[in-house]
Amino acid sequence: MKKGGRGEAAALRWTRRRFLWVLLAVALLYLIFFCCEFPFLFGWVDSTSYTNDTSASRGHLGGALQRRRQPLDSEVEKYEKEAPVRPDKLSLRVTPFIVPAMSDHRAVRRRRISLEVSGLIFRPADDHGGPLSELRKTAGAAWEVGGKLLRDLQSGQLAASLAQAAEEKNGTEEACPNSISLSGTEFRERGRLMVLPCGLALGSHITVIAKPYPAHAEDDPKIALLRQGEQAVMVSQFMMELQGLNTVDGEDPPRILHFNPRLKGDWSGKPVIEQNTCYRMQWGTALRCDGAKSRADEEAVDGLAKCEKWMRNDDDLSKESQTSRWLNRLMGRTEELSVDWPYPFVEGRLFVLTLAAGPEGYHVHVDGRHVTSFPYRTGFVLEDATGLSLKGDIDVRSVIAASLPVSHPSFSPKRHLEMSAQWQAPPLPDEPVELFIGILSAGNHFAERMAVRKSWMQSIRKSQNVVARFFAAMHARNDLNVELKKEAEFFGDIVIVPFMDSYDLVVLKTVAICEYGVNRVSAKYIMKCDDDTFVRVDSVLEEAKKVPGDRSLYVGNINYYHRPLRNGKWAVTYEEWPEEVYPPYANGPGYVVSSDIAQFIVSEFEKQTLRLFKMEDVSVGMWVEQFNRSTPVEYVHSHKYCQFGCVDNYFTAHYQSPRQMLCMWNKLRAGKAECCNMR
Numbered sequence: 001m002k003k004g005g006r007g008e009a010a011a012l013r014w015t016r017r018r019f020l021w022v023l024l025a026v027a028l029l030y031l032i033f034f035c036c037e038f039p040f041l042f043g044w045v046d047s048t049s050y051t052n053d054t055s056a057s058r059g060h061l062g063g064a065l066q067r068r069r070q071p072l073d074s075e076v077e078k079y080e081k082e083a084p085v086r087p088d089k090l091s092l093r094v095t096p097f098i099v100p101a102m103s104d105h106r107a108v109r110r111r112r113i114s115l116e117v118s119g120l121i122f123r124p125a126d127d128h129g130g131p132l133s134e135l136r137k138t139a140g141a142a143w144e145v146g147g148k149l150l151r152d153l154q155s156g157q158l159a160a161s162l163a164q165a166a167e168e169k170n171g172t173e174e175a176c177p178n179s180i181s182l183s184g185t186e187f188r189e190r191g192r193l194m195v196l197p198c199g200l201a202l203g204s205h206i207t208v209i210a211k212p213y214p215a216h217a218e219d220d221p222k223i224a225l226l227r228q229g230e231q232a233v234m235v236s237q238f239m240m241e242l243q244g245l246n247t248v249d250g251e252d253p254p255r256i257l258h259f260n261p262r263l264k265g266d267w268s269g270k271p272v273i274e275q276n277t278c279y280r281m282q283w284g285t286a287l288r289c290d291g292a293k294s295r296a297d298e299e300a301v302d303g304l305a306k307c308e309k310w311m312r313n314d315d316d317l318s319k320e321s322q323t324s325r326w327l328n329r330l331m332g333r334t335e336e337l338s339v340d341w342p343y344p345f346v347e348g349r350l351f352v353l354t355l356a357a358g359p360e361g362y363h364v365h366v367d368g369r370h371v372t373s374f375p376y377r378t379g380f381v382l383e384d385a386t387g388l389s390l391k392g393d394i395d396v397r398s399v400i401a402a403s404l405p406v407s408h409p410s411f412s413p414k415r416h417l418e419m420s421a422q423w424q425a426p427p428l429p430d431e432p433v434e435l436f437i438g439i440l441s442a443g444n445h446f447a448e449r450m451a452v453r454k455s456w457m458q459s460i461r462k463s464q465n466v467v468a469r470f471f472a473a474m475h476a477r478n479d480l481n482v483e484l485k486k487e488a489e490f491f492g493d494i495v496i497v498p499f500m501d502s503y504d505l506v507v508l509k510t511v512a513i514c515e516y517g518v519n520r521v522s523a524k525y526i527m528k529c530d531d532d533t534f535v536r537v538d539s540v541l542e543e544a545k546k547v548p549g550d551r552s553l554y555v556g557n558i559n560y561y562h563r564p565l566r567n568g569k570w571a572v573t574y575e576e577w578p579e580e581v582y583p584p585y586a587n588g589p590g591y592v593v594s595s596d597i598a599q600f601i602v603s604e605f606e607k608q609t610l611r612l613f614k615m616e617d618v619s620v621g622m623w624v625e626q627f628n629r630s631t632p633v634e635y636v637h638s639h640k641y642c643q644f645g646c647v648d649n650y651f652t653a654h655y656q657s658p659r660q661m662l663c664m665w666n667k668l669r670a671g672k673a674e675c676c677n678m679r
């Protein structure tokens with residue numbers, strides 16, 4: 001009995017203790033829950049209160065949130081110091097938490113300035129009675145249409161009519177389909193192009209069923225160089241490309257993947273597969289698979305070799321290997337099974353090719369066998385791959401794309417713009433500045449502008465000495481103009497030149513850059529660059545200062561005795577340019593002139609005596625030459641204002657994609673003026 005009672009008491013104590021433990025654990029859990037939940041709770045309340053505030057436009061999310069949030073003093077600084085070296089990750093963070101609060105609420109409000117418009121005066125009619133040049137006539141019309149559009153934009157009428165149109169459309173916007181399938185005929189009818197409205201995502205795959213044509217005699221000098229008396233080279237090849245169709249209107253789309261099997265006709269005389277990327281006519285380094293398996297020390301892509309082995313015609317090892325195989329068998333040794341597959345593409349034979357997007361790169365399987373993998377390159381992302389094109393000697397039977405992203409919004413500026421106060425431009429300094437940088441841009445280059453803001457423009461954000469502004473004109477698409485206006489008002493770094501944008505009229509933006517540099521900021525030096533130019537501002541300024549201060553200067557990558565192209569896509573007619581050679585001129589992506597030259601350009605323009613030519617860089621060369629007749633100009637040439645891409649220790653680098661810009665900026669911040677080539 002006693003024993004049993006003691007046992008019971010012990011059991012009771014034990015139960016009590018357990019109860020206490022459970023209670024403690026619950027209390028602890030509650031505490032943890034409370035600590036973790038509260039910040040989120042506040043965040044949530046914050047954003048909901050914002051949602052109720054309908055007066056703020058959606059684009060100004062960052063600003064609206066900031067006004068509500070108590071700013072943390074050192075957040076801006078902390079952010080800048082601790083920004084990770086890989087910028088791409090930044091944009092993945094949730095916006096409300098990365099937005100560093102502006103320490104001053106008024107600063108945000110002050111940003112809501114009205115649209116800044118170029119002060120350039122354009123008189124379309126010629127008071128001088130002389131004949132009007134063709135370009136001036138075009139410019140006159142563009143100025144008139146653009147001016148009207150700008151007034152509608154400023155009055156808000158454009159936005160209103162756009163909203164009405166959207167309402168009528170009832171949100172019948174084409175959604176992102178999960179899969180697309182085209183027969184060979186449909187594919188041909190669409191210009192051998194399959195549009196992928198929302199790009200690709202991880203896991204997307206495209207299957208192509210096609211048959212390579214037999215080789216044909218090739219006489220295109222670009223493909224096969226023919227020597228006299230030689231027989232024409234027999235060529236069979238095709239190109240499968242993923243292109244960034246939405247990126248920029250009116251330009252060759254970037255080739256995010258260029259997959260080029262050559263069955264016959266390659267210079268090596270053997271079948272190869274070449275792969276590459278191309279951004280604004282600049283090719284990266286090709287990956288060539290010639291039948292040898294990639295070396296083991298070469299990095300694999302998702303564990304797969306970049307190039308798989310296939311049988312090469314000159315592989316004459318077969319006899320030897322057969323003998324050794326026999327020997328092995330005789331000795332009862334287990335044989336390592338190795339099969340030599342043939343080259344995957346054969347003239348006149350159907351193949352099934354699958355292109356899949358893996359975590360690290362593209363994988364190509366042909367007839368179920370892995371053939372090659374191509375790692376993603378800096379500057380290109382899956383969602384940008386909005387078109388698949390198949391060209392060359394190939395008969396396409398069907399194309400099927402599946403596992404496509406369904407929720408991704410199609411091309412929209414909001415995807416590119418990061419409405420955060422830290423990227424806003426400070427107001428213009430009251431004092432004259434040393435350097436003004438005019439960045440030639442176009443209405444729809446949202447991603448390019450954002451990349452400039454987040455990269456080299458950061459180096460001048462706190463400077464009183466250097467100012468940079470984008471110059472854009474009116475776009476033919478009104479929704480883009482409305483977006484551009486919002487962007488301009490938020491960031492305060494865009495100057496609208498009031499004409500309808502067109503490729504032949506970019507020269508007007510150059511004149512507007514001169515006007516702004518002279519009249520608005522009284523800059524000593526005026527630089528022009530493009531929105532895909534990366535500028536090392538310190539070095540550019542340093543170079544300009546090497547010329548004595550009182551001299552007129554023209555600095556850049558200067559071309560002497562260049563001749564106009566008289567045929568082809570970029571032909572210049574004799575009406576446009578009657579002379580045999582161009583004057584010495586600095587390449588367009590980055591050059592500097594002194595303010596007296598800029599002043600001369602503006603006043604000649606406004607007097608209508610400035611000769612306009614569609615190539616803006618040649619035009620500047622011409623104007624400087626004219627200026628040089630009365631005042632000597634110091635011409636300073638350096639190849640470091642790189643025109644074709646990037647060289648190490650560059651002053652400016654050209655053709656840099658948004659991601660490459662950020663990559664270069666990180667390198668520069670680490671003290672290295674190095675290129676981020678697409679490798």
Ligand SMILES: *[C@@H]1O[C@H](CO)[C@@H](O)[C@H](O)[C@H]1NC(C)=O
Nearest residue numbers: 165166167168169170171172
């Ligand atoms: C818009 O939607 C309403 C109701 O959903 C429908 O009755 C109307 O026909 C739609 N209009 C258009 C232009 O699609």
Ligand SMILES: *[C@@H]1O[C@H](CO)[C@@H](O)[C@H](O)[C@H]1NC(C)=O
Nearest residue numbers: 584625628629631632633635
């Ligand atoms: C500039 O003017 C000087 C003096 O007239 C002349 O010698 C020189 O060749 C000119 N430079 C160019 C590039 O036209």
